[in-house]
Amino acid sequence: MPLQPAAEQDLPAVVALVNSAYRGETSRQGWTTxxxxxxxxxxxxxxxxxxxxxxxQAALMVWRDDPDAPILGTVWLEPAEPGVWYLGMLTxxxxxxxxxxxxxxxxxxxxxxxxxxxxxxxxxxxNVRDTxxxxxxxxxxxxxxxxxxxxxxxxxFGQPLRDDLEFVVLEKALPPST
Numbered sequence: 001m002p003l004q005p006a007a008e009q010d011l012p013a014v015v016a017l018v019n020s021a022y023r024g025e026t027s028r029q030g031w032t033t034x035x036x037x038x039x040x041x042x043x044x045x046x047x048x049x050x051x052x053x054x055x056x057q058a059a060l061m062v063w064r065d066d067p068d069a070p071i072l073g074t075v076w077l078e079p080a081e082p083g084v085w086y087l088g089m090l091t092x093x094x095x096x097x098x099x100x101x102x103x104x105x106x107x108x109x110x111x112x113x114x115x116x117x118x119x120x121x122x123x124x125x126x127n128v129r130d131t132x133x134x135x136x137x138x139x140x141x142x143x144x145x146x147x148x149x150x151x152x153x154x155x156x157f158g159q160p161l162r163d164d165l166e167f168v169v170l171e172k173a174l175p176p177s178t
Contacts, residue, residue: 003061003108006074010062011048013071018042021091023158033094037128037165038158043089047156060089061112063105072096075109084120084171085113106139114174121174124148124167133168141170 006014022042024033034042052060058078062071076089087109092102110121123141125133133143150165151157 003063003075003105003112004067006060006062010071011045014060014062014074015041015043015045015048017071017074017093018089018091021094021097024094034126034129034158037126037162038160040155040158042158043156059112061109063108073101073105075105077109077113079116079118080122083117084122085116085118087113087121087123102135103139110172110174119174120171122169122171124169126150127166127168128162128164133170136170140172142172144169144171 019042022034023038023040024035048060052058055078058076061075061077063073064071071093073092074089075087075091078086080086087106090102090106090109092105110118113121121141122144123136125136127147146169148167148169150160150167152160152163152165
């Protein structure tokens with residue numbers, strides 16, 4: 001799967017895709033939606049643009065079948081510390097989920113980070129997303145035991161419908177390079 005850096009003109013489509021996948025209605029969207037416990041946007045153009053400017057080493061990657069086709073998936077990667085990369089915003093178009101595309105996108109993202117020196121990949125997942133945490137566990141991501149507070153009151157992350165949200169930290173060791 002060819003991952004390409006998102007171009008500036010891709011950002012509105014990335015925002016639409018991410019919001020559709022993360023905050024779409026559970027009855028109409030993919031299995032990874034957060035709509036049962038978070039409402040509002042997952043991201044917006046201003047936030048995404050600002051985050052990219054603030055993290056010049058980060059890579060917002062997109063996947064298409066061909067260069068002129070619509071974006072089918074996206075992933076955010078950034079170095080967190082020496083040998084450790086953060087992976088976030090892994091997104092597959094909701095109508096294409098359950099076709100192994102997420103696994104393929106995840107594998108491509110891991111390979112991208114590994115080529116740039118990653119030995120471990122770290123991510124955060126909202127604690128109540130048991131199905132998604134299980135999906136990542138089957139792909140080698142283990143809970144570190146660390147949690148991070150959910151940013152209640154920060155509308156950039158949506159409007160929580162529950163008061164027990166936090167992020168769990170998952171991590172995967174990448175195989176040694178040969």
